[in-house]
Amino acid sequence: MGFFRLDLKKRITISLIGFFLFIFVIIYFVIFPSVRDIRNIKNEIQEQRLELERKYVKGQSLKKMTEKLKRAEEKIHVLDQVFIKEDAGLEFVTALEEAAGKDGVNQKINLLSLSPVENEFYKMVPLQVSSQGGASQQMNYLVDLETLDYYVNIKLLELSSGSRSAPTGDSGSAANVNLFITADTYWRGSAGN
Numbered sequence: 001m002g003f004f005r006l007d008l009k010k011r012i013t014i015s016l017i018g019f020f021l022f023i024f025v026i027i028y029f030v031i032f033p034s035v036r037d038i039r040n041i042k043n044e045i046q047e048q049r050l051e052l053e054r055k056y057v058k059g060q061s062l063k064k065m066t067e068k069l070k071r072a073e074e075k076i077h078v079l080d081q082v083f084i085k086e087d088a089g090l091e092f093v094t095a096l097e098e099a100a101g102k103d104g105v106n107q108k109i110n111l112l113s114l115s116p117v118e119n120e121f122y123k124m125v126p127l128q129v130s131s132q133g134g135a136s137q138q139m140n141y142l143v144d145l146e147t148l149d150y151y152v153n154i155k156l157l158e159l160s161s162g163s164r165s166a167p168t169g170d171s172g173s174a175a176n177v178n179l180f181i182t183a184d185t186y187w188r189g190s191a192g193n
Contacts, residue, residue, distance in 0.1 A: 082151035083122055083188040092150055092185070096129070099144035105133030105179075107141075122186045127152065129181045132162055138177045145181075156182035 006014070084092045093109060100107040112126040131141060138159070145152055162176030 082149070083186050084125075084150050086187055086189050089187075095148055095150065096145075099141060099148070100131060103133065103141040103144060104137045105131045105141050107131035111185075122188050125185050125187050127181075127183045127185050129179075129183070131179045132176055133179075135175065135177045138179050141179070151186055153184040153186075154181055155184060156180075 089111075093111075096107070096109055108130045110128040110130075112128065129145075131138065133141065142157075145154075158178075158180040160178045160180075162178045
């Protein structure tokens, strides 16, 4: 009870010092740690937000990749059709002969030996085709070669004039054109290797 015996000025001073000490303790032990915790939580929230944005962007790109993959899988059968199956070589030669017959040209087909360029998926087989016929017939024949279901990669195309011929029953004579093509064809095993 010594506090009440002090004069009013000292009591007010001690009360103010006690009050400021109490405020300091509250600020130092309650408010500062709370502010520090709030800053830490804010930083964690920002890091989580950035991580979520990265995951969202990654998820979107994965979604787009998945969609592209599905579209590619839907069209993979088209790629399979351009390859000549090893057991369907006769069909390929027949398709070439049908194109020549349809366009009225005489042709000679020479499938060369297997090229050294080979990988696990396909084999490249060189092809040489020489044909004779009228200029418009040869152009039609070229168009038919390009529109075959098989992929024929023409590397060399030579056109030369041939002798004039008059087919029986044709009043006018048409100039013959000789066509020589060197191309690559792509072959796969019948089971896709």
